[in-house]
Amino acid sequence: MLDNTTRSNNLPAAPGVGYKPQHFEQILDNAHPVSWLEIHAENYMGDGGRPLAQLRHLSEQFPISVHGVGLSIGGEGPLDPDHLARLKQLIGWLNPASFSEHLAWSTHDSHFLNDLLPLPYTDATLTRICEHIDLVQDTVGRQMLLENPSSYLAFEESTWSEPDFLREIARRTGCGMLLDVNNVFVSATNLDYSPQGYIDAYPLEKVGEIHLGGHDEDEDDHGHPLLIDSHGREVVDTVWALLDYVLDRSGPKPVLIEWDTDVPDWPILRAEADRAQAALDRVPA
Amino acid sequence: MSVSQTTFHAALLDPAAAIPEGLLDAAAQPAGRRFSVYRNNVAVSLTDAMHQAFPVITKLLGAQNMDGLAGIFLRKHPPSSPLMMFYGEEFPGFLAGMEQLSHLGYLSDVARLELALRQSYHAADKEAAPTDALAIPPEDIMRARLGFAPSMQVVRSDWPIFSIWRFNTEDGAPKPAAVAEDILITRPDYDPAPHLLPPGGAEWISGLQAGRTIGGAFEETAAQIPEFDLGATLALLLQGGAITSVTIERLAT
Numbered sequence: 001m002l003d004n005t006t007r008s009n010n011l012p013a014a015p016g017v018g019y020k021p022q023h024f025e026q027i028l029d030n031a032h033p034v035s036w037l038e039i040h041a042e043n044y045m046g047d048g049g050r051p052l053a054q055l056r057h058l059s060e061q062f063p064i065s066v067h068g069v070g071l072s073i074g075g076e077g078p079l080d081p082d083h084l085a086r087l088k089q090l091i092g093w094l095n096p097a098s099f100s101e102h103l104a105w106s107t108h109d110s111h112f113l114n115d116l117l118p119l120p121y122t123d124a125t126l127t128r129i130c131e132h133i134d135l136v137q138d139t140v141g142r143q144m145l146l147e148n149p150s151s152y153l154a155f156e157e158s159t160w161s162e163p164d165f166l167r168e169i170a171r172r173t174g175c176g177m178l179l180d181v182n183n184v185f186v187s188a189t190n191l192d193y194s195p196q197g198y199i200d201a202y203p204l205e206k207v208g209e210i211h212l213g214g215h216d217e218d219e220d221d222h223g224h225p226l227l228i229d230s231h232g233r234e235v236v237d238t239v240w241a242l243l244d245y246v247l248d249r250s251g252p253k254p255v256l257i258e259w260d261t262d263v264p265d266w267p268i269l270r271a272e273a274d275r276a277q278a279a280l281d282r283v284p285a
Numbered sequence: 286m287s288v289s290q291t292t293f294h295a296a297l298l299d300p301a302a303a304i305p306e307g308l309l310d311a312a313a314q315p316a317g318r319r320f321s322v323y324r325n326n327v328a329v330s331l332t333d334a335m336h337q338a339f340p341v342i343t344k345l346l347g348a349q350n351m352d353g354l355a356g357i358f359l360r361k362h363p364p365s366s367p368l369m370m371f372y373g374e375e376f377p378g379f380l381a382g383m384e385q386l387s388h389l390g391y392l393s394d395v396a397r398l399e400l401a402l403r404q405s406y407h408a409a410d411k412e413a414a415p416t417d418a419l420a421i422p423p424e425d426i427m428r429a430r431l432g433f434a435p436s437m438q439v440v441r442s443d444w445p446i447f448s449i450w451r452f453n454t455e456d457g458a459p460k461p462a463a464v465a466e467d468i469l470i471t472r473p474d475y476d477p478a479p480h481l482l483p484p485g486g487a488e489w490i491s492g493l494q495a496g497r498t499i500g501g502a503f504e505e506t507a508a509q510i511p512e513f514d515l516g517a518t519l520a521l522l523l524q525g526g527a528i529t530s531v532t533i534e535r536l537a538t
Contacts, residue, residue, distance in 0.1 A: 042367045046407030047435065050475035053410070070367025076290045083367060108294040111363040114334065115326040117293065152323065153316040156307040157287040190319075192311040220310055221317040228322060 009098040009208040013252035015276040026266040033277040038065040045086045063097035072107035073132050074119040084139050091140045100145035100178045120155035121165040133173040145208045147178040150229035151187040163201035170206045180211035185239050186227040204250040213258035232261035247283045331359040338373045339399045341453045391444035401438040405470045405477035408436035413526035427500030431493050432530030436472035447481045471525020485513030
């Protein structure tokens with residue numbers, strides 16, 4: 001459990017985008033309305049070269065959010081001490097405005113699978129994840145935000161709902177929440193529950209950051225809609241509407257646009273950030 | 286029915302394996318092809334990573350063949366760390382062991398070159414020695430020892446890997462001839478660039494890396510390769526900012 005001297009997160013309640021190196025010049029030239037940038041931690045764990053030089057440069061002008069995709073918080077085995085040390089080093093020199101990771105696993109038997117894999121929501125998983133988050137927060141010396149996953153299937157053995165599970169993790173570890181609104185919509189569609197009902201049960205008071213991204217549409221064996229979190233296109237209208245639903249209840253929050261595959265030209269990404277700004281503008285501070 | 290990560294992991298990497306019991310769809314029926322979303326994510330993301338990591342190999346083999354090869358490789362050698370920037374270290378050895386590719390003997394060395402370029406790209410920054418650091422009397426030059434930038438790499442081959450690399454990355458580059466080529470990679474700013482080393486260049490640099498003086502390494506190299514051109518090799522290192530320190534031991538007086 002964190003004590004109250006631990007550094008917490010302080011991103012502005014404004015639009016941010018996932019940083020892509022091809023946008024470097026244009027971001028420095030005209031970022032408006034983008035006020036902060038998010039990086040994937042693992043891409044900046046080399047020893048030097050252009051990635052670190054660009055990040056140093058950007059961090060002088062923008063608050064940076066460090067978003068880990070490789071820690072495997074939900075792994076059955078212990079966290080990789082080498083990876084923890086790399087994370088500590090990055091967060092140490094960069095002193096980012098925020099640090100977040102996923103409710104997922106990605107490493108097993110020292111094999112990294114490069115995907116965010118699902119977890120059963122059981123007491124055993126809860127205990128293990130809380131131990132891992134305690135270790136992460138102790139190691140990097142600051143609060144972590146935990147992101148809800150996109151789910152394509154459910155575990156028969158689960159005994160907790162996802163919002164309750166996340167709330168209990170926050171209570172036990174003192175971690176904050178990264179609410180991915182697209183993931184809520186994807187999971188709710190895939191598993192037939194109400195996305196608004198999910199938000200109503202979710203610990204909104206712990207949210208330090210919101211994610212938005214695009215998804216693909218597919219079907220399962222029985223013709224049931226199967227949405228796939230792809231981060232490869234615009235955010236759909238129903239997800240923007242769900243963002244409004246969230247912001248009406250949470251107040252203004254930092255809102256990130258994620259676009260990781262088929263990365264568009266900067267003006268298209270900026271237009272998505274404009275839309276996030278408009279959503280924030282209609283909420284009283 | 287609980288599903289361990291061992292079970293999940295095994296079924297992920299083996300498309301022929303049964304989907305683990307205990308995974309459900311929205312109607313609490315067996316998850317079926319919903320599980321394939323995870324299988325696809327893993328296979329597609331690692332295959333994409335291989336395409337990005339080995340663009341020249343991909344060009345040489347064709348994208349479709351590369352997909353097939355990556356599919357075998359990623360199951361045999363899944364990443365051993367979340368640092369995807371270094372994924373594929375076993376790929377040169379894997380290519381060398383593929384019997385179907387034995388008629389393309391150079392592939393493995395081209396893959397080593399592409400790995401070395403990526404390692405150079407992510408290597409630590411180190412400032413080059415001042416341009417006049419070697420503007421010293423010739424007898425001092427021969428007594429000097431050199432320190433090299435972490436981004437410097439030497440790739441040796443029995444194949445014309447420099448010519449193959451250029452032919453597949455530069456418009457109008459000449460067709461490769463059947464000769465052995467050694468490559469020096471330097472990174473003047475942030476972009477690693479391969480250069481063809483003159484004969485003996487790789488041996489001489491290796492001597493310097495082992496702590497020999499410029500003169501000592503030269504004598505060893507020239508004994509084997511009389512035509513070794515020290516000036517041309519030194520110029521490549523200097524122009525590429527690969528020399529980071531020059532240390533001259535003073536003779537006792």
